[in-house]
Amino acid sequence: MPAAPVTATRDRRLTWLLGSNAFANLGDGIAKTAFPLLAALVTRDPLLIGGLSAAQFLPWLLFGLAAGTMLDRVDRRKAVVLANAARAAAVGLTAALVYFDAATIWLIYLTALLVGAAEVVADSAANVLIPSVVGRDGLSGANSKLQATEIVGQTFLGGPVGSLTFAVFHAFPFLLNSIAFALGAALLTGMAGSYRPRARAESGGGDGTDPGTGAAEGADTAGDTDGTVTATRTRLRADLVEGMRWLRGNPLMLRLVTVAGLVSLVTELAQAQLVLYALDDLDLSDAAFGVFGFVGGLGGLAGAAVTTRLLDRIGARPVLVGGILTAAAAFVAMGLVNHPVLSASLFGVFAAALVAVNVMLATTRHTLVPGELLGRVLGAWRTVVWGAIPVGALLGGVLTRVLGTPSATFLVSGLALVGVAAVAWRTIR
Known part of the structure; x- marks a missing residue:
């Protein structure tokens, strides 16, 4: 009978986490529509448009590993709260800049970098919270729900809201974006408990605190600040080495990181040019651009709904390879057609x-x-996978410049994904 209260507690914690994640992803969705539209208002240069996506994801390449290491030392719930609060402040400043007609492409880049740096912490912390919230038996279901909140927030709601409000009043979506991030921070304060990694909580006497935050270290700090900082850096470096050693010793994880990084790089060739594809090749309005993403969100929800059953029935490797091939076919078709409804439907298949x-x-x-290494391994994972996004975004801008149209970039991206699927099939067992 004691299992019932544990299950109920896990359900409540997951509800708080999903609710916070939903608002944060609503903010992400508004931003990922409003920022490209704002950039397209300033310039139609495909390389500068690709540069915006690069600026948004460059922090993953720069800070992903360090953030993952830190998340194995701190309360992960508090990290999400602070990062979302920082994003709310940065986007609120953007709303003011747009309102006073002071936004330039370089200021847009700077804001994207600030928001992206906070996103590194918020998204990584939310992800590594999952095992401590639901336990190992509920991982696939919780990950599907987390993906569903991301899809609903970013494309199903955030995309249309961002584009429609941008068409009405350019500063409006950034104001809503700031409010969404603030709500994401506030909501997670309702999730009770300490969420430091278990190994450190136990070594601190079982009270859920890091042993380095006690009175002894406080005395050292007062008398020898430089020594304490040096010791902290040494511990962080040792933690990082430990995580990298584990990753190097697991060939399957290394291959999965490689495949995921290739998928990220190749898909971003096209995705960074999506706003130009919609506005120029499909001749859609600013408002219709969000509806285009809305259809993609429907496809993403369908994918989240069926993936758990697919994993149970056919296994992980067929889901991985089949998913990459399906995404490839969708992008190839998008490169060959110029019909808005059909293109949006194909984008839904890709999603x-x-x-x-x-x-x-x-x-x-x-x-x-292992749970106590999850932050570091996820940091390394996202440094590779999400760090590939700015590279792909800039290459996509160059491709569109050379080929003359975003549609051609979608075609190239789809064909390259076929090669990635072949790599996955041969290397993943």
């Missing part, structure tokens, strides 16, 4: 396939990686 791949990868990662 469904990519979500299936992401759920499979996240569930495998949560299953294989």
